[in-house]
Amino acid sequence: MLAQPQLLMDVGDLFNAQADVFFIGMEYSYWVNKFGIEGVDESAVQGMLSIFF
Numbered sequence: 512m513l514a515q516p517q518l519l520m521d522v523g524d525l526f527n528a529q530a531d532v533f534f535i536g537m538e539y540s541y542w543v544n545k546f547g548i549e550g551v552d553e554s555a556v557q558g559m560l561s562i563f564f
Contacts, residue, residue, distance in 0.1 A: 513540070513541070513543075514542075515539070517536060517537070517559065519535070519536035519561060520536055531563065532564070533562055534559070534560070534561040535558075536561075537559060538556070538558075538559050539557075540553065540556075541553070542554075
């Protein structure tokens with residue numbers, strides 16, 4: 512089982528750019544029994560930068 516919730520904030524207004532284009536935030540990955548191997552779990556926090564055109 513893999514879960515990857517994301518929390519993003521629209522920062523276009525902070526840079527005098529168009530809204531709904533530039534986002535920053537974080538993602539948390541939680542993986543239970545990675546690759547089907549019992550007892551192999553993973554947990555990680557990652558930074559994100561997304562640009563949509």
